[in-house]
Amino acid sequence: MTADTLRLPHCQACQRSHWPPREICPHCLGETVTWQPADGGGQVMATATLHHSLSPDFAPHMPLHVATVALDCGVRAIVFVAGGALKNGTRVIVTPGRGPSGQEALVATPGAAR
Numbered sequence: 001m002t003a004d005t006l007r008l009p010h011c012q013a014c015q016r017s018h019w020p021p022r023e024i025c026p027h028c029l030g031e032t033v034t035w036q037p038a039d040g041g042g043q044v045m046a047t048a049t050l051h052h053s054l055s056p057d058f059a060p061h062m063p064l065h066v067a068t069v070a071l072d073c074g075v076r077a078i079v080f081v082a083g084g085a086l087k088n089g090t091r092v093i094v095t096p097g098r099g100p101s102g103q104e105a106l107v108a109t110p111g112a113a114r
């Protein structure tokens with residue numbers, strides 16, 4: 001496992017992963033959630049481009065591209081997009097990365113087909 005391996009919260013009771021992180025499982029309310037490696041492959045479902053931000057951390061990074069990605073492991077996640085805007089249906093690889101202000105975030109890069 002490398003530093004860019006996607007890891008997601010995974011419920012030990014129902015064996016499903018979720019995003020964003022929560023202390024209890026959003027599917028079954030199980031209380032034993034651990035972080036496990038996950039397949040970062042997925043498909044873009046929706047996109048948005050932000051042109052203005054009230055946050056001084058984000059303002060220098062406009063336009064900022066974000067996407068909702070349906071990961072192959074069954075999780076849907078809102079992620080930052082590396083590079084330019086993506087079209088719906090684009091295959092992407094989601095990895096852990098940094099958002100515009102340096103915060104930990106998920107980042108999608110156009111990537112390999114399934």
Ligand SMILES: [Zn+2]
Pocket residue numbers: 011012013014015016025026027028029030
């Ligand atoms: Zn669960």
